[in-house]
Amino acid sequence: MTKLDSVRGTKGDVVLDVKGLRIRAKSKAGWAEIVKGIDLTLRRGEILGLIGESGAGKSTIGLAALGYVKPGCRITDGTILFAGEDLSELSEAELRRLRGVRIAYVAQSAAAAFNPAHRLIDQYTEVAVVHGIRDAASARAEAVELYRKLHLPNPEAFGERFPHQVSGGQLQRAMVAMALACKPDIIVFDEPTTALDVTTQIEVLAAIKDVVRDFHTAAIYITHDLAVVAQLADRIMVLRHGDLVEEGNTRQILEQPSADYTRQLLGRDPPKSDTTTASQKILTVSSVDAAYGSIKVLHHVSLSVGEGTTVAVVGESGSGKSTLARVVTGLLPCSKGALMFDGRSIDSSLRRRSLDLRRRIQLVHQMPDTSLNPRHRVREVLGRPLTFYHGLMGRLRTARIIELLEQIELDLTFLDRFPEELSGGQKQRLCIARALAAKPDLIICDEVTSALDQSVAQGVLRLLMDLQKNLRVSYLFITHDLQTVRAIADEVVVMNQGRIVEQGPKDEFFAPPHHPYTQLLLTSVPQMDPDWLDSIRETRAALARAMSLA
Amino acid sequence: MGNIPKLIAKRLGLGIFVLWVVSLIIFLGVSLLPGDVATEILGQSALPETVAAFRHELGLDLPLHIRYVHWLGGLLKGDLGHSLANGRAVSQLIGERLGNTLFLAGVAACFSVPVSLLLGLLTALYRGSVFDRFTNAVTLTWISFPEFFVAYILIMFFSVQAGWFPSLSTMREGDSFTHSLYLVTLPALTLTLVVTAHMMRMTRAAIISVLGSPFIEMAKLKGIGQRRVIVWHALPNALAPIINVVVIDLAYLIVGVVVVEVVFVYPGLGQLMIDAVQRRDITVVQACSLIFAATYVLLNMFADVLAIATNPRLMYPK
Numbered sequence A: 001m002t003k004l005d006s007v008r009g010t011k012g013d014v015v016l017d018v019k020g021l022r023i024r025a026k027s028k029a030g031w032a033e034i035v036k037g038i039d040l041t042l043r044r045g046e047i048l049g050l051i052g053e054s055g056a057g058k059s060t061i062g063l064a065a066l067g068y069v070k071p072g073c074r075i076t077d078g079t080i081l082f083a084g085e086d087l088s089e090l091s092e093a094e095l096r097r098l099r100g101v102r103i104a105y106v107a108q109s110a111a112a113a114f115n116p117a118h119r120l121i122d123q124y125t126e127v128a129v130v131h132g133i134r135d136a137a138s139a140r141a142e143a144v145e146l147y148r149k150l151h152l153p154n155p156e157a158f159g160e161r162f163p164h165q166v167s168g169g170q171l172q173r174a175m176v177a178m179a180l181a182c183k184p185d186i187i188v189f190d191e192p193t194t195a196l197d198v199t200t201q202i203e204v205l206a207a208i209k210d211v212v213r214d215f216h217t218a219a220i221y222i223t224h225d226l227a228v229v230a231q232l233a234d235r236i237m238v239l240r241h242g243d244l245v246e247e248g249n250t251r252q253i254l255e256q257p258s259a260d261y262t263r264q265l266l267g268r269d270p271p272k273s274d275t276t277t278a279s280q281k282i283l284t285v286s287s288v289d290a291a292y293g294s295i296k297v298l299h300h301v302s303l304s305v306g307e308g309t310t311v312a313v314v315g316e317s318g319s320g321k322s323t324l325a326r327v328v329t330g331l332l333p334c335s336k337g338a339l340m341f342d343g344r345s346i347d348s349s350l351r352r353r354s355l356d357l358r359r360r361i362q363l364v365h366q367m368p369d370t371s372l373n374p375r376h377r378v379r380e381v382l383g384r385p386l387t388f389y390h391g392l393m394g395r396l397r398t399a400r401i402i403e404l405l406e407q408i409e410l411d412l413t414f415l416d417r418f419p420e421e422l423s424g425g426q427k428q429r430l431c432i433a434r435a436l437a438a439k440p441d442l443i444i445c446d447e448v449t450s451a452l453d454q455s456v457a458q459g460v461l462r463l464l465m466d467l468q469k470n471l472r473v474s475y476l477f478i479t480h481d482l483q484t485v486r487a488i489a490d491e492v493v494v495m496n497q498g499r500i501v502e503q504g505p506k507d508e509f510f511a512p513p514h515h516p517y518t519q520l521l522l523t524s525v526p527q528m529d530p531d532w533l534d535s536i537r538e539t540r541a542a543l544a545r546a547m548s549l550a
Numbered sequence B: 001m002g003n004i005p006k007l008i009a010k011r012l013g014l015g016i017f018v019l020w021v022v023s024l025i026i027f028l029g030v031s032l033l034p035g036d037v038a039t040e041i042l043g044q045s046a047l048p049e050t051v052a053a054f055r056h057e058l059g060l061d062l063p064l065h066i067r068y069v070h071w072l073g074g075l076l077k078g079d080l081g082h083s084l085a086n087g088r089a090v091s092q093l094i095g096e097r098l099g100n101t102l103f104l105a106g107v108a109a110c111f112s113v114p115v116s117l118l119l120g121l122l123t124a125l126y127r128g129s130v131f132d133r134f135t136n137a138v139t140l141t142w143i144s145f146p147e148f149f150v151a152y153i154l155i156m157f158f159s160v161q162a163g164w165f166p167s168l169s170t171m172r173e174g175d176s177f178t179h180s181l182y183l184v185t186l187p188a189l190t191l192t193l194v195v196t197a198h199m200m201r202m203t204r205a206a207i208i209s210v211l212g213s214p215f216i217e218m219a220k221l222k223g224i225g226q227r228r229v230i231v232w233h234a235l236p237n238a239l240a241p242i243i244n245v246v247v248i249d250l251a252y253l254i255v256g257v258v259v260v261e262v263v264f265v266y267p268g269l270g271q272l273m274i275d276a277v278q279r280r281d282i283t284v285v286q287a288c289s290l291i292f293a294a295t296y297v298l299l300n301m302f303a304d305v306l307a308i309a310t311n312p313r314l315m316y317p318k
Helices: A058-064 A092-098 A120-130 A136-149 A168-179 A198-215 A226-232 A250-255 A260-266 A321-329 A355-360 A378-390 A394-407 A424-437 A454-471 A482-488 A506-510 A516-524 A532-549 B003-032 B037-042 B048-058 B064-076 B090-125 B130-144 B147-161 B177-211 B214-221 B226-255 B258-263 B269-278 B282-309
Strands: A014-027 A030-043 A047-051 A073-082 A103-106 A186-190 A218-223 A235-240 A243-249 A281-292 A295-306 A310-314 A336-341 A344-346 A361-364 A442-446 A474-479 A491-496 A499-505
Touching: A014 A058, A030 A058, A030 A073, A030 A218, A030 A243, A047 A058, A047 A226, A058 A073, A058 A186, A058 A218, A103 A168, A103 B214, A120 A136, A120 A168, A136 A168, A136 A198, A168 A198, A198 A218, A198 A226, A198 A516, A198 A532, A218 A226, A226 A235, A226 A250, A226 A532, A235 A250, A235 A260, A243 A250, A243 A260, A281 A321, A281 A474, A295 A310, A295 A321, A295 A336, A295 A474, A295 A491, A295 A499, A310 A321, A310 A482, A321 A361, A321 A442, A321 A474, A355 A361, A361 A424, A378 A394, A378 A424, A394 A424, A424 A442, A424 A454, A454 A474, A454 A482, A474 A482, A482 A506, A491 A506, A491 A516, A499 A506, A499 A516, A516 A532, B003 B064, B003 B282, B037 B048, B090 B130, B090 B177, B090 B226, B090 B269, B090 B282, B130 B177, B147 B177, B147 B258, B177 B226, B177 B258, B214 B226, B226 B282, B258 B269, B269 B282
Parallel strands: A047 A218, A047 A235, A103 A186, A186 A218, A310 A474, A310 A491, A361 A442, A442 A474
Antiparallel strands: A014 A030, A014 A073, A235 A243, A281 A295, A281 A336, A336 A344, A491 A499
16 A cells, blocks of 8 residues: 555656557457557646547546456556556456545446436445545535535535436536545546536536646546547547547647647538528428426427428427427327428327328437347338338339438448448438438438537538438438537527527527527537636626626 | 325225226136036035025025125125035135245245345356356256156155155144244245246346446446445346346245145145135135235235335435
C-alpha cells in the first residue's frame, strides 16, 4: 500500500502512463486487434479527451485504465503503469483494491449502470464501505455534501431514492458523485452525457467540470462529440480504428487540426439549401390529443406535411414527439382531433385502416438492432412487405429486392446476410429500404440517426434526401438534434411537454426572434469553442439574477 | 405500496370465482364417470331395488343441478357435507389428511428451497467449473427418474440396507413431532430430489442472465468482489422468476405427491382423493379438489405480492 499511496502528489505528476497498449477482441475470424499500440500519459489535475467514432477503441482504452477488459477481449501487449505498478499484470484481487478507490468509472447510461434494486445512497456508500475506507455513517454524510455540491435537489433525502425515481440528468450526476466517493486519483468518464438532452447535458458538463477542478482529480473523458470534449479537456487524443490519429492541446486541435480525419470530425453537414414548399398537403393533423391510460401526453397538436417535403419535429425526451409518430401511424389512436391523409379524413386506429392506407404511411425506428428480426435474412426483410402489399412473388420479387438494395447503395452480396452481419449504418439503410418497399407517400423517421456515428448518420441523411428528390416521398422527421434539422428540414415543429411551442419554415426557426424554449434549445447545443460552456453559464446566471430581481 | 391490498382483494375475488368453476367442473366430471357410489358399494350383483333404495337414502336420485345447489348451499354455510361412502363428516376426514400433507410438504420445502437457492447461487458463482457441471448433472439425473423409482432407491439404501429410516411412513395420532419428522424423512427426501433441479436451474439461469447487465459491469468497476456482485447486485434483480418457480414447486409439493404417498403408505390428501374418485364419493372429491385449487390460487397470489414487494419500481412509483 505504501507504494500506491505515494502517488498522491502535486499537480503535474504523471498518474497514469500507458505504453504500447494492444488489445485484441475475439471475432468470428479469430482475434482482431481493436487497440493498436496506444501511448497515453495522464497528469494530475488534467482532463484528457479521447475522441473518435464507434470502433475507435476509445472505451476499450478507458476501461483498460482500470485494468479491465470486456469479456471476449484481452490485452496482448503494452504496459498500463499506475503508481508504479503495471495494471495489465495485477491479479483480480489487487485490481479490486484500486477500482472504485483510486481509479473510478462513470458509465454512459446512468440509468443502466445503477442497480435498479437498491437506493442511490447504498450504491454510493458501497464502494467506501466494502473497501474498508469509511464506515457507512460517514460515507452517507459525505454523500450528502457531494449531492449538494452537484446541485442535486434536496441533498439530504436524494440518496434515499431508487434510480427509477430520479431524472436522467440527476442520475448521471449521482453517478459522478459515486465515482468521487473515495476521492480517486483518476476518473474515467465514458460518454457520460451522450444519452442526455442538450439542456440537461449542460448541467452535467458543468457539474463534472467543477468537481474535477475542486478535487484535483485527473480524468479521461471519452466522447464522440468534439464540441463536448472541447468544454472540458486540456488535451485531446483523436482515435480511429484503434490507432491514434493526432494528439494535442484542445485549442490546437480545434483551431489547427493536422489530420484530415480530425477536420472531418470538426466539419458539420452542409445545410439543405433548396427548401421546398409544396402546395399539396399529404398529412394534416388537427388539434390532436392523445393519452396513455389516464396520462395525457399530447395537447392540441396541429401540423401538416406537404407532399415531397420534410417536417422536422424537435423536442427533448418526454416532449411527446414519438407519441405523435404513434398517433400518425395509428398505433395509438388519438382521443380527440382528426387526421387527414392525401385530402381525405382517415381513421385514427390502425386496425380500421385499409391495407392500402397502411402501405402509404411507413415508419422507421430509432434502433435498427431491435426493429429488424435477427432470424430474417435481408431477402426476407425486404421481400415480406413486397408480397404483403404488392403480391410480388418469385423472380419479380427478387428483381424488386435488388432494385431496393441499389437504392440504399448496397450490392447483391447482401441478399443472404443476417442483420447481425451488417454494420449499424447498413442496418438503418435496410430499415429505410423496408419502408420503401411498400412504396409509401409518407415515411415517419423516429430518431433514425441518433444511434449512428456522425459520419454514418450523414450518409443516411444524404440517402434520405436523394430518395426524396427521386421518389417525392414526404418525411415526418423526429429528432432531438438541431444539426440534423439544419441538414434536412423544410419546416420545423418544436414540441415541449406535449405541446407545439413553435412551428414554421426552417429559415425562420434558425433566425431570431425565437420562442423562449427554442432559444433555450438552440443555445444549449455545445459549440466548438472551449469557452462556450463558461460563457453560457454566465449568461444564464445573469439571466436568472435579472429574473429574480424583476 | 398501496397497490398490494388492492391486488390481494382482487386476487381473492378472482380466486373464489376460480374455485366455483373448479367445483362445477369436478361435479360434472365425476357424474360423467360410469356408475355411482351406490353401484360401487353394493357391487355388480345387487338388485336394482336395493340400489334404488340406497340412492334414495343418499339423495342420489335427485337431478344433478339440485344436488349441486344443495352441496353449494351447504358449502356456503361452511358445511362440506358427509362422505357418501362411510357417512363421516368430510371436514373431519380431510382435516387430519390435510395436516399430514402440509407437514410433508412443509418438511420437503424447508429443506429443498434453501438448498436449491444456495446451489443456484453457487453454480452461478462458479459457472463452468467442475462443481457447476457436477451439480447440474446430479440434479438433472434425479429429476429425470420417475418419483417412485427415486423413492424405491432411497428405500433400498436407507431403509433396507442401512436400516436408518422406516420404509413405511404411516403416521399415528399422538406421534411426537420428532418422531413424525423421522417418519417423513424418506418421502421428504424423495420430493426434495425431484424439485431441486427445477428451482436450482431457474435460480442459476436468472442470475446469469442478470450478470450481463451494465450495472453488474459497473459493480465490478467499483472493485466489488464476485460474491457480493452475485448476492447483492444480481440476486435482487433475479428474484421475480425465482419466486415464481419456487411457488410452482411448493404447489406441486402439496398437490402432486400422490405417487410418493402411495409408495410410503403415507396418509395424505392425495391418496384420500384417489380413493374417493374410485368410490365415486363426490363430496370428498369436491372438497379435495377445492383445497388443491385454493392452494394454487393462494400461492400464486403470494408470488405476485412477493414480486411486487421485491421490485422497487412497483413498490415505490415515481
